[in-house]
Amino acid sequence: TGNIWIAADLHLGPDNPGTVQDFLQFLHSAQHQVNALILGGDIFNAWIGDDQIAHPAPWLAQVSEALRTFAQQHPLYLMRGNRDFLLGDTYAHHVHATLLPDQVILDTSAGLILMSHGDEYCLDDLAYQRFRYWVRKPWLQKLYLACPLSLRQRIADSARAGSQRGKQYKSKEIMDVQPAAIVAACEAHAVHAMVHGHTHRPAVHDIPGFEPVRRWVLPDWESDSSEGARRGGYISIEGVQLCLHQWGQEDQCQTLGPQQV
Numbered sequence: 001t002g003n004i005w006i007a008a009d010l011h012l013g014p015d016n017p018g019t020v021q022d023f024l025q026f027l028h029s030a031q032h033q034v035n036a037l038i039l040g041g042d043i044f045n046a047w048i049g050d051d052q053i054a055h056p057a058p059w060l061a062q063v064s065e066a067l068r069t070f071a072q073q074h075p076l077y078l079m080r081g082n083r084d085f086l087l088g089d090t091y092a093h094h095v096h097a098t099l100l101p102d103q104v105i106l107d108t109s110a111g112l113i114l115m116s117h118g119d120e121y122c123l124d125d126l127a128y129q130r131f132r133y134w135v136r137k138p139w140l141q142k143l144y145l146a147c148p149l150s151l152r153q154r155i156a157d158s159a160r161a162g163s164q165r166g167k168q169y170k171s172k173e174i175m176d177v178q179p180a181a182i183v184a185a186c187e188a189h190a191v192h193a194m195v196h197g198h199t200h201r202p203a204v205h206d207i208p209g210f211e212p213v214r215r216w217v218l219p220d221w222e223s224d225s226s227e228g229a230r231r232g233g234y235i236s237i238e239g240v241q242l243c244l245h246q247w248g249q250e251d252q253c254q255t256l257g258p259q260q261v
Ligand code: OKV
Pocket: 045, 046, 047, 048, 082, 083, 084, 086, 128, 131, 135, 140, 141, 143, 144, 155, 156, 157, 159, 160, 163
């Protein structure tokens, strides 16, 4: 499989031009180093339907063009996140990518890796899970997508504003994964590692009771903060090595290999 890179939680949108630029650079450097790229959800900060591409905003046109250029050289896989859950096959085709299901088992040279966006493990955030339950209903999505773009944009803006207000009252524990949900995933899938994003807590976590299986959490991307610090990174799978790369930090690598377990 060569060298696979996985990134998630880019949150690209009109409000973070710095992150868009960072991502364009990342794609360019990936072009010369990888055999495949997987984007694990929340690529976009909001997604109100694939028909946006008919009249794309300049930042979106630029991102789509760069994705297409990349995908002409190497396989590109897109996964939906909690923000861009409406991303569809129309957009995937537009950039010559393949849309992945919400959970995949990657059969890599380093072993079997369970990969997802990660929001499905945040079961203690009841308000979010309720939101997720409803907006994943195909009939509600059809209804929403039947609305004019301008109305969808207004609904999205107010949903995001409401979510921002609600977040103030949530504790750190509530917004992280639920340990029991991770254990359930390990019991359901005999894998050598888990990879996900969403929580914005990049690290390599042990999973008590399932050693040596570890949970590799992807960093979120942010290059528009007032402090001027760039945040972001990716996970690489090359040979039997799994590495977590974060801007401005030491790489965290581990030899996995199916023979290890
Ligand atoms: C995405 C999140 C906004 C979290 C609405 C049906 C309904 C889809 C939608 C509207 C919002 C996506 C599409 C967005 C994620 C938020 C706020 C919180 C926690 C409907 C289907 F119900 F109105 F009919 N939406 N947008 N949130 O702005 O991209 O993930 S969004």
